[in-house]
Amino acid sequence: MKKILQWLGIILGGLAAIILLVIMAAMVNTNDRMNRTYDAPQVTITIPTDKASIEMGEHFATIRGCLSCHGENLGGTLLFDVGPIGTIYSDNLTEGENGVASTYTDAEIARAIRYGVRPDGTSVLVMPSNEMTGISDEELGQLIAFIRSVPPVDTEPVTQRFAPLGRVLVMFNALPSATAEIVDFDTVAPASMPPAVTAEYGEYIAISCIGCHNPAYSGGPLPGAQEGDPLARNLTPGGSLAAWSLEQFKTALRTGATPSGYVLNNEFMPWGIYSEMTDTEVEAIWQFLQSLPAREFGEQ
Numbered sequence: 001m002k003k004i005l006q007w008l009g010i011i012l013g014g015l016a017a018i019i020l021l022v023i024m025a026a027m028v029n030t031n032d033r034m035n036r037t038y039d040a041p042q043v044t045i046t047i048p049t050d051k052a053s054i055e056m057g058e059h060f061a062t063i064r065g066c067l068s069c070h071g072e073n074l075g076g077t078l079l080f081d082v083g084p085i086g087t088i089y090s091d092n093l094t095e096g097e098n099g100v101a102s103t104y105t106d107a108e109i110a111r112a113i114r115y116g117v118r119p120d121g122t123s124v125l126v127m128p129s130n131e132m133t134g135i136s137d138e139e140l141g142q143l144i145a146f147i148r149s150v151p152p153v154d155t156e157p158v159t160q161r162f163a164p165l166g167r168v169l170v171m172f173n174a175l176p177s178a179t180a181e182i183v184d185f186d187t188v189a190p191a192s193m194p195p196a197v198t199a200e201y202g203e204y205i206a207i208s209c210i211g212c213h214n215p216a217y218s219g220g221p222l223p224g225a226q227e228g229d230p231l232a233r234n235l236t237p238g239g240s241l242a243a244w245s246l247e248q249f250k251t252a253l254r255t256g257a258t259p260s261g262y263v264l265n266n267e268f269m270p271w272g273i274y275s276e277m278t279d280t281e282v283e284a285i286w287q288f289l290q291s292l293p294a295r296e297f298g299e300q
């Protein structure tokens with residue numbers, strides 16, 4: 001009996017030591033990655049001032065999810081707050097107190113959006129700039145014109161925090177963190193991207209889907225998913241969309257209702273914002289998804 005207890009003590013002690021070592025390794029790994037600086041290109045674009053451009057900026061800020069993450073008034077939101085994982089806020093983007101636009105120049109905002117790099121060279125955290133690198137100069141200008149046009153919101157300063165389990169997940173790249181790591185600084189963004197019902201334009205818009213449906217559009221668990229959260233579905237012809245018509249796809253993006261009668265959960269699949277998409281945008285995304293190779297669920 002005594003022997004067994006001794007062995008149990010050694011095993012438990014060993015496990016505790018291993019867990020501690022993993023957490024220490026994660027602290028070193030993530031501190032290093034979050035404090036690293038990046039030599040991202042400078043961005044010079046013209047910011048329009050006319051009403052139509054500001055409205056286009058608002059449209060893109062809606063369908064690209066800027067408003068979902070940064071709040072309808074762009075004042076910033078608490079994005080997630082899970083004890084062992086951490087607490088992450090999106091920034092106040094307005095010209096109000098502690099707002100990004102109150103201290104950043106247009107060029108600095110543009111660089112932060114496109115490359116995920118702050119004026120001091122460090123990477124933004126969690127903000128999906130990897131989905132925005134290819135946004136055209138014209139659209140980037142419209143987005144910034146919209147940001148500058150909204151009423152200033154005053155907020156308190158916030159502190160981003162990754163807790164021990166969050167650090168371990170970041171170390172294994174199971175949680176988004178320093179975005180600049182996954183941005184390709186050599187990407188050449190188009191000057192402008194006129195809307196058209198083409199797979200090319202569809203790909204341009206559908207990049208906003210990859211944070212959840214993954215870069216291969218084959219579906220999988222959502223980043224930072226909790227027990228019971230739905231999985232993002234396979235959007236390639238290898239999934240159920242193979243049997244859908246364009247009309248059914250439109251209905252799903254506008255009302256959440258799928259052909260089987262199931263209504264997609266807007267809390268996880270934000271069709272509420274996609275209901276603002278124009279016909280051209282939805283049809284282009286459909287063309288693009290249909291042009292993809294049929295992949296198995298989760299296949300890269």
Ligand code: HEC
Pocket residue numbers: 060061064065066067069070079088089090091093100109112113117118119123124125126127128132143160
């Ligand atoms: C998935 C949520 C999410 C989406 C979608 C999102 N953001 Fe962010 N954004 C964040 C978070 C989180 C931060 C804070 C990053 C930090 O503190 O490092 C941030 C920070 C920023 C910053 C400031 C970067 C800096 O230098 O501190 C800008 C500018 C910005 N976002 C613009 C946008 C625009 C424009 C869009 C839409 C095209 C957008 N964001 C979409 C989450 C998001």
Ligand code: HEC
Pocket residue numbers: 205206208209210211212213222230231232233234235239240241252258263264265268269270274285
């Ligand atoms: C924030 C995460 C998220 C984003 C962003 C997102 N989706 Fe989804 N999507 C999901 C989840 C989760 C489901 C499954 C929802 C459920 O089961 O209720 C889903 C389901 C779907 C379905 C239903 C497929 C089926 O087989 O029933 C379609 C279609 C779809 N998404 C299209 C898109 C498109 C197109 C975009 C980008 C324009 C997009 N999604 C962006 C998370 C997301």
